[in-house]
Amino acid sequence: MSYKVIVDSCGELTAEMKASGRFETASLGLEVGDCHIIDDESFNQAEFLKNVAECPTCPKSSCPSPETFMEGYHCDAEHVYAVTLSSELSGSYNSAVLGKNLYEEEYGEKDIYVFNSKSASVGQTLIGMKIAQCEERGMTFKEVVAAVEAYIEEQHTYFVLETLETLRKNGRLTGLKAIAATVLNIKPVMGATPKGEICQLGQARGIKKALKNMVDCVIADLKDPESKVLAISHCNCPQRAQDVKKMLEERVKLKDIIILDTRGVSSMYANDGGVIIAV
Numbered sequence: 001m002s003y004k005v006i007v008d009s010c011g012e013l014t015a016e017m018k019a020s021g022r023f024e025t026a027s028l029g030l031e032v033g034d035c036h037i038i039d040d041e042s043f044n045q046a047e048f049l050k051n052v053a054e055c056p057t058c059p060k061s062s063c064p065s066p067e068t069f070m071e072g073y074h075c076d077a078e079h080v081y082a083v084t085l086s087s088e089l090s091g092s093y094n095s096a097v098l099g100k101n102l103y104e105e106e107y108g109e110k111d112i113y114v115f116n117s118k119s120a121s122v123g124q125t126l127i128g129m130k131i132a133q134c135e136e137r138g139m140t141f142k143e144v145v146a147a148v149e150a151y152i153e154e155q156h157t158y159f160v161l162e163t164l165e166t167l168r169k170n171g172r173l174t175g176l177k178a179i180a181a182t183v184l185n186i187k188p189v190m191g192a193t194p195k196g197e198i199c200q201l202g203q204a205r206g207i208k209k210a211l212k213n214m215v216d217c218v219i220a221d222l223k224d225p226e227s228k229v230l231a232i233s234h235c236n237c238p239q240r241a242q243d244v245k246k247m248l249e250e251r252v253k254l255k256d257i258i259i260l261d262t263r264g265v266s267s268m269y270a271n272d273g274g275v276i277i278a279v
């Protein structure tokens with residue numbers, strides 16, 4: 001059975017995913033001052049981070065249009081899946097659902113399903129990989145949907161950032177109590193609630209201790225680690241990502257650990273030096 005997976009550009013794609021021809025990106029837009037950037041293959045992280053650092057206003061993102069998703073669904077694949085960042089953080093999920101409705105009005109019924117990742121970044125990557133794994137096993141469309149929804153319910157996301165300012169200024173930290181003062185170099189360890197909202201899991205003084213604290217949180221939540229693929233994404237800090245991988249490998253045996261660079265949207269919210277984990 002032919003299938004296709006559309007991941008909005010907050011989700012990173014591995015080299016294997018890109019090479020498979022099964023995956024497509026629905027690009028979000030990024031605004032840095034007067035500059036509009038499309039988060040596609042042309043995204044230049046170094047240039048983007050430089051522009052953000054020099055811009056007095058906070059960068060913003062805009063979700064893909066319903067028409068973008070509709071065009072993605074219009075293909076030869078019999079099963080089409082979309083994976084969007086958490087509906088609590090973006091309009092991308094609603095846009096993908098609206099795109100499905102538009103497609104069906106225009107072309108009729110088709111097996112299309114939109115997954116609300118309740119995560120972001122590499123959380124979406126792992127969900128995309130899970131869809132492909134289920135499809136390759138020959139599961140029916142309904143079986144794939146059920147298996148992947150169950151996977152999403154069990155998935156955990158964690159992150160440590162140098163600054164939460166972009167998230168705060170763009171209203172993504174609503175409902176959170178005041179975050180500890182940055183003057184003390186306190187770095188919060190953040191995660192996602194089951195609903196897909198951002199929550200605080202802990203904090204530590206300095207980034208190294210915060211990363212260790214994050215690893216502690218990952219280990220505490222892990223069940224059946226040998227069957228799990230863990231993904232790490234980083235914004236312009238490959239050594240930091242490798243250090244986190246090493247910390248994990250010293251304490252637990254996982255099926256695999258993959259490391260990816262953040263794309264545009266994740267780079268915008270994670271900021272220079274941010275590390276995200278999903279498992």
